[in-house]
Amino acid sequence: MTEFFYQAIVMDPDAAWITEFDEKDALYKDFYKEDVAVVSVYSLYVNRENELFHSKREVIEIDSGVLPKSKLVSVLQQGKTHGGKQYRPIALLKYNMDVEPEDVKEYMADPSEFDFMTMETNIRDIHWADTISLFHSMNSLHVIFHEIWSSGHHQTRKIYIRNGKLKRRKTRRKQLKASIA
Numbered sequence: 001m002t003e004f005f006y007q008a009i010v011m012d013p014d015a016a017w018i019t020e021f022d023e024k025d026a027l028y029k030d031f032y033k034e035d036v037a038v039v040s041v042y043s044l045y046v047n048r049e050n051e052l053f054h055s056k057r058e059v060i061e062i063d064s065g066v067l068p069k070s071k072l073v074s075v076l077q078q079g080k081t082h083g084g085k086q087y088r089p090i091a092l093l094k095y096n097m098d099v100e101p102e103d104v105k106e107y108m109a110d111p112s113e114f115d116f117m118t119m120e121t122n123i124r125d126i127h128w129a130d131t132i133s134l135f136h137s138m139n140s141l142h143v144i145f146h147e148i149w150s151s152g153h154h155q156t157r158k159i160y161i162r163n164g165k166l167k168r169r170k171t172r173r174k175q176l177k178a179s180i181a
Contacts, residue, residue: 031101033130036065040140043079045087047147054082065128067141072123079145087145092120097138098129 039062045054060071076089095117099107107114120126128139 030134031104031132033101034133034136036128036131036136036139037061037063038136038139039067039128040137041075042140042142043075044142044144045082045147046090046144048149062128065130067126067128069123069125072126075143076123079143082145086148088148089143090146091142091144092123092126093142093144094118094120094126094128095138095140095142096128097131097135099132099135101132104132 039060041058041060043056043058044052047053058075060067060075062068062071079089080087097116099114099116103114126141131139
């Protein structure tokens, strides 16, 4: 039934402006803002010498531009081990390409004026603002993992001071005086 109405509108000579509008609108379809549905998660691994030695990319589907805390925690848990060594996350960097359609021309002329990267300080839901569909593939989350090592230098050592003979004094108990009756 809806096809009949659509065909009637298209066939109507007065409705020619609708098809003309649709044709012109199709040219600008890529510049409309939409919800972010997919985010690339980059895991970057740093060794003891603070050298970046490995990176991996994972694509995660999100709902309505929100990466829930549960998915974020699972990404962090999966990335904690690499090559048989333990790592801890030291930074979460969110890249959200949320340039306005009116500002695309300015962005293309001088991208250094725009800053789309923010640091996430807490482990909680991460929100991405609506993005022009042309730039959806640029939205990402970068997790930096640093190698954990235990060297024993971080432990407090017990220091013994010996002055001749080792004297051990016992704490004396205070004697109670007989109560006056």
